[in-house]
Amino acid sequence: MLELIGVSKRYGEVEALAGCTFQVRPGRLTGFVGPNGAGKTTAMRAVLGLVTPDEGDVRWRGRPVTPTDRRRFGYMPEERGLYPRMRVLDQLVFLGRLSGLSAAAAAREATRWLDALGLADRASSRLDDLSHGNQQRVQLAAALVHAPDLLVLDEPFSGLDPLAMDAMSGLLGDIAHGGAGVLFSSHQLDVIEHLCEDLVVIDSGRVVLTGDLDAIRDAAPVRYLEITVARDPERLLHLTDAAVVVHDGNRVRLRVARTVDPVTLLAGVGGDVVRLAYEPPALSELFHAAVAGPVPTTREVSGVAR
């Protein structure tokens, strides 16, 4: 398990991290979200030893992380970085050997990853002759070539088309379920919600929300009740203990306290219910709440899709 405990880092007047504390558990995907400039990249660099914290600890398996531990980490920086004129396979073998693999093992693993990522036929191409998406895959292979115990990926989904995103999601899931810890940042909250078991939300260098994603959602004080009726949606607009979030034709989305029983609430509503959903807040709602205080005021505007 990787732990950051009270990690702070300051660049002149800018406080990049201010007592940042969270953990990444093995065998799980941890999503790392926060507004731009919240400190995600700095936190990731601190994990990799690229940034030395002013205060706080980075611990791996219960002890302060050592350079030897870090050699078992894999890292994909946000700004992709490989040698543009070097051949793809040579590049991966080079990085694999730097991570401690023998020349033979590095060649074997690099070839295996190129196969797995569908780049077998580009092994001897120069990097800058590859498409953007393929360069991205090579970058991922570079982070994976030494079978790391912890994988840290800064915005792995940026710039990928939907098919490549699916492939990347599948791959990250496989790696985590193979036992490695995976921490990745993204601005695509739906991807995180869909993919991750754990969540870390960071804002202004502080972790504002962290833990098991399902548990966080379950612990939220509110629930959303979305009802679509065949006619007369007006009867749904004045229920006690329920705030209308969206009213769009025959569809109404209500926010209620977690303690309100939906069955009781809807008892007097009558028939004609076409669709019904009762759910904890989506990640995007939790994110807004965590980063910017309470959810923006109730929108009772007809015709605005959520």
Added chain:
Amino acid sequence: MLRAEDREGWRRTWIVALREIRERGGSRAYRISTVLGVILVVAIVLVPSLLDKSTTYRVGMSGAVPGGTVTALAEQARAVNHDLEVTHYPSVADGERAVRDKKIDVLLVDGTRLEWRTKSDSTLTAAIANAVQVVHIRDQADRLGISSDKLAQLLVPVSLTSRTLGAAHTADKDANTVGFVAVGLMYLAISFYAGSVLTGVVQEKANRVAEVLLARMPAREILAGKVVGIGVVGLIQLAAIGVAAVTTAAFIGGADAPSISGDVLAWTCLWFVLGYLFYSVLYAALGATTSRIEDAQAAITPITGLMLLSYFGVIYAEENPDAVVTILLSYFPPTAPVVMTYRLAVHAVPGWQMMTAATCMVIAMWGLIRLAGRIYSGALLRFGGRVPLRDLVRTRE
């Protein structure tokens, strides 16, 4: 015994060096520049010797020419490696016309007067004067009844030995030339190969490979690997060019090439390596403070200053080879490679001075590598404008 982690560090350094050797050594630019270098140096050695054919003295004679003058003149010409072409003119006017028409270099009238077109040639004048003198002495000896045997005894040449007094005041001309050539080569090696370390570092930072590498190894290992790798590639190229030069010189029997003793050559090679290492580490550290290749020139201003200081050091040393300032400059690590190379070429430098200077250099490099590693790791992840050096020296590793 090295600890396992140290061994791993050396292994990684070597892997980085190996990449530089493979990628640079295998590049077309490298092969072309090596071939061009070899061709250029062979041409430099070969061409002067091709041009240096023995020229021909064209001498015209008119009026009374003492017997034996032509033979004596031919001997004189042979002594200075010149051919001789003698033309006799029936009248002085004919001879003078030939001088004006550049058909002959000089006209000898009556064996006593030389007539030139515009200016006289001192070696030719000496040759003719000697020839005329020899003929005159033979005639006089004949008249005085001195036999040719006795004459030969009279004229037996006294051999003069000569020696130079070493570093008395100014260096002798040949050694000075060798010194300046060595200094020039040193500048070339530093700006070319240490300069490639600079561009390599800036490129790695610009295309963000630096971050991928730093996640795997400490900055000082990356730095050392780059410097060693590019150094090996450069050394191979220099060696190829050097061997080509020496082979060509040996082939044409380059008697003109000043001979250099083995230990001077060895020390010079050592100073080349030290100079390259010192400056490439410096280039790497300063290069890391910029994010773009366009800014690199401004970042290396301090190095330009040090190189200029070295150059002034050499100019000063030429006039004052034994001055305290010269000796100090040959100890001061940034100027030592250039100034010491010059001193070595020009005159003997005591062994203890060499050892002291080399020791100073090694100590300075130890400090420089630590400092450069710090600057390098601090600066590599900071993009945008130049990173102020003062910030970096203070960053913790």
